Amino acid sequence: MKHRKKRAAKYQFLMLGMCLGLPLLASAAANIHSEPFQSEVRSVRTTIPLDGTWKFKVGEAKGEQRYDVFFKDKSWSDIQVPANWYLQGYDISGVAWYKKHFSLPETLKGKRISLNFDGVDYQADVWLNGRYLGFHEGYFQHFQFDATDAALFVKDNVLTVKVNSPLEAAGEDWSLHKRLIKGIFSHHDTRPGGAWSARGQEHNTGGIWASVALQIHDAVSISQAKVSPVLDLPHHQATANVALQINVQQAAPVGAKVRLTLKPYNFAATDILSSQSEQTLKPGNNYLSLPITVSEPKLWWPWEHGDANLYLLEIAVLVGDKVIDNKIETFGFREVVYDAKQKIWLINGKRLFLRGTNYIATQWLSEMNPSRYANDVAMMKAANINTVRIHAHITGEAFYRRCDEEGVLVWQDFPLQWGYVDDAEFRNNAVRQAKDMVNGYYNHPSIIAWSLINEPAWDAKWMKYKYKSYTENYNKLLTDKLYSTIEPLDRTRHVHAFSGTLEHPWLGWYSGDWQDYNKPAAFDIITEYGAQALPNLMSLRKIFTEEELWPTKEAQWEKWEYHNFQRKETFKLAKVPMGATPAEFVNNTQAYQVKVIKLAAESYRRQRYQPVNSIFQFMFVEDWPSMNWGVVDYWRMPKTGYYALQQAYQPVLPSIAWQQENFKQGEVVSLGLWVINDLHKAFPNAHLIYSLRNAKALLETSTLEIDIADDSGRLVKNLAWQHLPAGHYELVAKVEQADGKPLGINTHTFNVDP
Numbered sequence: 221m222k223h224r225k226k227r228a229a230k231y232q233f234l235m236l237g238m239c240l241g242l243p244l245l246a247s248a249a250a251n252i253h254s255e256p257f258q259s260e261v262r263s264v265r266t267t268i269p270l271d272g273t274w275k276f277k278v279g280e281a282k283g284e285q286r287y288d289v290f291f292k293d294k295s296w297s298d299i300q301v302p303a304n305w306y307l308q309g310y311d312i313s314g315v316a317w318y319k320k321h322f323s324l325p326e327t328l329k330g331k332r333i334s335l336n337f338d339g340v341d342y343q344a345d346v347w348l349n350g351r352y353l354g355f356h357e358g359y360f361q362h363f364q365f366d367a368t369d370a371a372l373f374v375k376d377n378v379l380t381v382k383v384n385s386p387l388e389a390a391g392e393d394w395s396l397h398k399r400l401i402k403g404i405f406s407h408h409d410t411r412p413g414g415a416w417s418a419r420g421q422e423h424n425t426g427g428i429w430a431s432v433a434l435q436i437h438d439a440v441s442i443s444q445a446k447v448s449p450v451l452d453l454p455h456h457q458a459t460a461n462v463a464l465q466i467n468v469q470q471a472a473p474v475g476a477k478v479r480l481t482l483k484p485y486n487f488a489a490t491d492i493l494s495s496q497s498e499q500t501l502k503p504g505n506n507y508l509s510l511p512i513t514v515s516e517p518k519l520w521w522p523w524e525h526g527d528a529n530l531y532l533l534e535i536a537v538l539v540g541d542k543v544i545d546n547k548i549e550t551f552g553f554r555e556v557v558y559d560a561k562q563k564i565w566l567i568n569g570k571r572l573f574l575r576g577t578n579y580i581a582t583q584w585l586s587e588m589n590p591s592r593y594a595n596d597v598a599m600m601k602a603a604n605i606n607t608v609r610i611h612a613h614i615t616g617e618a619f620y621r622r623c624d625e626e627g628v629l630v631w632q633d634f635p636l637q638w639g640y641v642d643d644a645e646f647r648n649n650a651v652r653q654a655k656d657m658v659n660g661y662y663n664h665p666s667i668i669a670w671s672l673i674n675e676p677a678w679d680a681k682w683m684k685y686k687y688k689s690y691t692e693n694y695n696k697l698l699t700d701k702l703y704s705t706i707e708p709l710d711r712t713r714h715v716h717a718f719s720g721t722l723e724h725p726w727l728g729w730y731s732g733d734w735q736d737y738n739k740p741a742a743f744d745i746i747t748e749y750g751a752q753a754l755p756n757l758m759s760l761r762k763i764f765t766e767e768e769l770w771p772t773k774e775a776q777w778e779k780w781e782y783h784n785f786q787r788k789e790t791f792k793l794a795k796v797p798m799g800a801t802p803a804e805f806v807n808n809t810q811a812y813q814v815k816v817i818k819l820a821a822e823s824y825r826r827q828r829y830q831p832v833n834s835i836f837q838f839m840f841v842e843d844w845p846s847m848n849w850g851v852v853d854y855w856r857m858p859k860t861g862y863y864a865l866q867q868a869y870q871p872v873l874p875s876i877a878w879q880q881e882n883f884k885q886g887e888v889v890s891l892g893l894w895v896i897n898d899l900h901k902a903f904p905n906a907h908l909i910y911s912l913r914n915a916k917a918l919l920e921t922s923t924l925e926i927d928i929a930d931d932s933g934r935l936v937k938n939l940a941w942q943h944l945p946a947g948h949y950e951l952v953a954k955v956e957q958a959d960g961k962p963l964g965i966n967t968h969t970f971n972v973d974p
Contacts, residue, residue, distance in 0.1 A: 287347035339430030385426020396639035403635025520552025528627030552665030558714035576607035576836035604869035623666035753813035755853035821868035874953035
């Protein structure tokens with residue numbers, strides 16, 4: 221940092237939130253309670269939850285047949301499911317065994333029984349009553365096994381799951397040759413120990429982290445339903461193209477009717493549409509494509525542009541007049557286009573600027589729930605964020621449901637980060653799991669993009685200095701194969717082949733100077749920018765002892781670095797001073813983060829569509845008790861960077877362009893006054909009011925009447941002062957509608973030195 225501001229900017233951001241009526245603290249959203257999607261349409265299946273207390277044993281079997289129905293598990297420990305085992309007190313990696321005892325009533329005989337897992341990290345072998353049901357690899361997928369033939373009635377059933385969440389292979393270049401498709405959960409800057417230390421794989425994320433249940437159903441069952449919305453905007457129509465996979469688990473074909481029923485989910489309307497078709501379903505998997513068309517559809521919009529209207533679709537299979545299986549999906553009619561030639565995003569035919577952030581809710585997904593996700597989404601919206609990049613992983617289902625309801629856009633990364641073993645076996649595994657991502661999360665209207673790998677090795681040229689075994693096109697074939705498979709699989713979204721280093725400028729942190737954000741952008745999509753900042757002192761005390769709050773010994777610094785603090789970047793590149801006390805150290809790092817966020821976001825927004833169309837600050841929250849790039853800490857306490865983001869991301873922003881922080885007395889102080897409007901709404905006869913103060917003295921104020929076009933950004937006036945006396949100055953700019961209703965407020969401070 222070349223220059224240090226003479227006073228903190230925290231107050232102005234607090235005032236901004238008060239002026240705009242936005243929640244400022246985590247507590248403002250902490251009381252939100254969010255339930256999973258509810259509807260009056262009920263499943264005809266019977267669900268038997270298996271969550272609760274299970275038996276648990278760490279380590280390989282060592283010759284024991286732990287899956288055997290007669291194997292005794294009374295000496296095993298108790299563990300709760302769902303939960304990552306680390307959160308249950310087991311700081312382990314590798315193999316652990318789970319057992320669950322349950323009973324089934326005889327009335328279920330003759331039905332089909334599916335054993336459903338909502339998430340196991342990372343590999344699972346499953347037995348029921350000593351019979352092997354199958355194997356699954358991948359931490360984020362919902363998966364199931366047919367348990368019909370293995371189930372017992374009016375007897376004790378023993379479910380055994382062998383979970384393996386191993387470390388990556390050891391060796392000097394282990395992180396270039398990873399085999400686990402876990403993204404940030406196995407190798408990342410925000411992991412315990414960071415990305416590059418010998419301890420970067422500690423506090424393993426393994427375990428049965430999501431719910432387990434039995435589903436009782438008929439021999440005819442709906443395996444999958446993907447809803448593709450197609451808009452006909454000129455004719456005010458929309459069609460939901462429903463792709464179905466229906467499984468028949470019997471030898472004879474079935475004559476059935478497939479009925480689609482469409483109704484509003486979260487908006488008032490009385491119209492219910494229904495269509496029905498006769499089908500002959502053959503044994504095995506049947507693939508059907510059925511459309512249902514709506515006139516004058518209620519469209520799904522991002523929160524700042526309209527309502528996030530959702531529809532409820534019930535797919536029912538009937539034999540005669542009896543519904544033998546049904547599936548309920550919630551989706552929205554919306555059209556997303558990324559025009560690579562014009563470098564613009566379109567939502568429902570309207571141009572859209574993405575004001576985004578990167579998000580990792582936690583290192584251990586079982587600690588999140590619908591209420592906690594709702595709190596995070598509420599804080600994002602309060603910070604004027606309209607898009608969230610789920611950074612190099614897939615998070616819990618409840619987050620996507622909340623974004624669907626709240627109109628928050630999602631840029632979804634596949635969990636690949638940096639380098640992986642470069643062989644055909646891994647590529648095939650990655651392609652399979654990428655398909656699982658697209659098929660499993662297809663119906664969420666909030667998801668607008670799939671990005672397939674973050675900083676792949678072939679694009680990250682810095683790796684040639686780190687790895688002896690690095691080659692120029694390493695993992696290029698992996699990237700190409702993923703894209704060629706996924707791009708035709710989903711025509712309703714943008715498929716981003718990779719998030720590359722050009723998208724991650726990191727000025728003022730890993731390279732260059734923070735003021736370099738004033739320079740023209742090199743790329744239209746900016747998926748990472750930001751700087752680290754320490755949490756508030758109260759949160760920092762939850763991580764360190766009083767002595768460790770002011771590190772002076774190498775062992776203390778090592779503990780800071782284990783908790784993600786980057787010493788070199790903070791002191792040598794960003795040049796952030798520690799100050800004289802822990803409180804000053806906190807304030808100095810937060811002030812630097814504020815400066816980086818504010819300058820980068822405003823500069824990129826002034827370059828809207830020339831060429832910039834998307835910006836993603838890095839990072840929203842800290843995903844474990846640490847100090848990294850989050851503007852909100854692990855305990856959901858905002859740093860001052862949160863308010864900087866809130867200010868810089870206002871949909872209507874009076875932006876202040878500047879080229880230098882400090883001036884010498886007699887120099888001309890030149891500032892540009894811009895107005896940026898991301899809304900699809902014009903504001904004629906609006907007022908742009910600016911005022912300049914030195915300490916408490918008002919030196920100049922003026923009101924300009926302007927017409928603000930929809931979806932626009934322009935320079936309104938160049939301001940210049942030449943004979944300002946030495947001192948600290950603050951320029952405040954406000955935009956109001958013609959009737960005086962506030963639209964946006966911004967501030968900029970500068971110094972005139974003797």
